[in-house]
Amino acid sequence: MGPPDRKLEKMAGILAETAIGAAAIGLLAGGCAYAALWPGSQIFGRTLIAPRLDLGKPGELALTFDDGPNPAWTPRLLELLDQYGVKATFFLVGKYASEQSVLTRFIANNGHAIGNHSWSHPNLALTAPAKVREELRNTKDALEQIIGKPVRHFRPPFGARRPDVLRAARELGMTPVLWNAMTSDWNEPSPERIAANLSGKIDRLTRRGFAANIVLHDGGHQEPKANREASITAAGRLLERYAGTHRFVTVGEWG
Ligand SMILES: [Zn+2]
Numbered sequence: 001m002g003p004p005d006r007k008l009e010k011m012a013g014i015l016a017e018t019a020i021g022a023a024a025i026g027l028l029a030g031g032c033a034y035a036a037l038w039p040g041s042q043i044f045g046r047t048l049i050a051p052r053l054d055l056g057k058p059g060e061l062a063l064t065f066d067d068g069p070n071p072a073w074t075p076r077l078l079e080l081l082d083q084y085g086v087k088a089t090f091f092l093v094g095k096y097a098s099e100q101s102v103l104t105r106f107i108a109n110n111g112h113a114i115g116n117h118s119w120s121h122p123n124l125a126l127t128a129p130a131k132v133r134e135e136l137r138n139t140k141d142a143l144e145q146i147i148g149k150p151v152r153h154f155r156p157p158f159g160a161r162r163p164d165v166l167r168a169a170r171e172l173g174m175t176p177v178l179w180n181a182m183t184s185d186w187n188e189p190s191p192e193r194i195a196a197n198l199s200g201k202i203d204r205l206t207r208r209g210f211a212a213n214i215v216l217h218d219g220g221h222q223e224p225k226a227n228r229e230a231s232i233t234a235a236g237r238l239l240e241r242y243a244g245t246h247r248f249v250t251v252g253e254w255g
Contacts, residue, residue, distance in 0.1 A: 036125045039159050039178040045166035047176040048153070048255045050211040059246040060211035061202065062254070063088040063235060064179065066117055066155065067186075068219030069096055069103045073228040077218050077235065078110055084239045086248040087111050091155040091177075094119035094139030096224050101146045108147035113250035115153035116140050116174060121221035125160035133168045140172050153177050153251055157221065177251050180205060182215040186226070191233035198238060206246070213251065214238070 035043035053060060063081075068074045069092055081088055090107050092114060097104045108114050118124065118135040119142075127135070136154060143151045154174040156165060166176045183197035194216075202212045216235055220226025242248070 036160055036162060037158075039180060039182075044161055044163045045170075045176070047161075047166065047178045048251060049178050049180050050205070050213040051254050053206075053209050053211055055209075059202075059206040059242070060249050061238075061242055061246045062211070062213045062249050062251050063216065063238070064091060064115075064155070064177075064214060064251065065089070065216055065218040065235075066091045067093055067096075067121070067217050067221045067226075069100045069107060070219040070225060070228060071100055071103055072225040073232055074103060074107065074218045077228075077232045078107065078112075080232065080236050080239065081112070082110065084243055084248075086239060086243075087113065087250050088248075089113040089115055089153070089177075089250045089252070090218070091115040091117035091153075092139075092143065093117050093121050093219065093221060094135070094142050096219060097139070097146060098142045099224070104143070104146045108149065113153065113252050114143055114147055114149075114151055115155055115177065115251070116143060116151050116169075117155050118157050121157045123158055123160045124156050124165045125162050129164050129168070132165050136168050136172055136174070140174065155179075175255055177213070179213045179215045180210070181212045185215075185231040185234060186217045186220065186228075189230050191230045191237060194230060194234035195237035195241070198234070199241060202238075202242070202246075211249075211254070 035041045116139045119139045124132050140151050154169040155177045169176045181198055181201040185194045188194050205212045216231045218228050
């Protein structure tokens with residue numbers, strides 16, 4: 001995610017908020033933009049978002065962090081997660097991970113899940129198919145070499161995708177993952193506002209019987225040491241608020 005594609009993000013966010021059925025939105029918004037950008041769209045292929053909760057079971061939350069690793073902020077986030085004994089999912093940018101291999105290994109060794117967020121964070125819906133495969137494969141290879149474990153999840157930058165992007169991920173053994181709870185945390189200086197926006201979405205999802213797949217950013221795809229104090233403080237607020245009522249999971253528990 002990030003500033004240049006804020007329009008796309010905003011559109012994706014607005015569509016994600018809408019409860020109208022998929023087909024209706026496809027007609028309203030123009031099928032292609034909808035299918036390529038709406039986090040919940042399955043038209044371009046199945047993606048993992050969050051499951052329906054079993055009746056009577058507590059709510060489930062997956063905290064996912066994109067665009068890292070960020071040497072300035074990821075270590076602080078890891079400490080915070082440790083305080084709550086919570087495991088999260090980190091969708092790493094391949095070129096940053098290869099530059100920060102010690103930090104990348106540290107994230108994995110702390111029990112967190114590592115996902116592929118492409119090598120250089122392009123909009124893959126506008127990228128040539130051969131280049132898409134290269135972005136995904138180079139990242140997967142680099143991550144697996146660093147952490148010594150298979151990487152099974154992929155999140156497209158900006159949520160932007162085409163059928164061949166999802167197919168390329170699956171051919172590499174990765175499940176494409178989107179989200180259902182996001183706010184513009186990369187552009188919002190107030191942790192309270194970030195946490196309040198996300199809590200509203202989480203509570204709504206829980207009431208409707210769905211788990212929440214929450215996106216926050218510990219990194220910045222244009223600035224490897226982006227200041228993410230607000231996002232990480234907001235993550236702390238969510239941990240505090242939901243520690244007693246919800247179960248925190250990694251996306252690997254869902255598929
Ligand atoms: Zn991103």
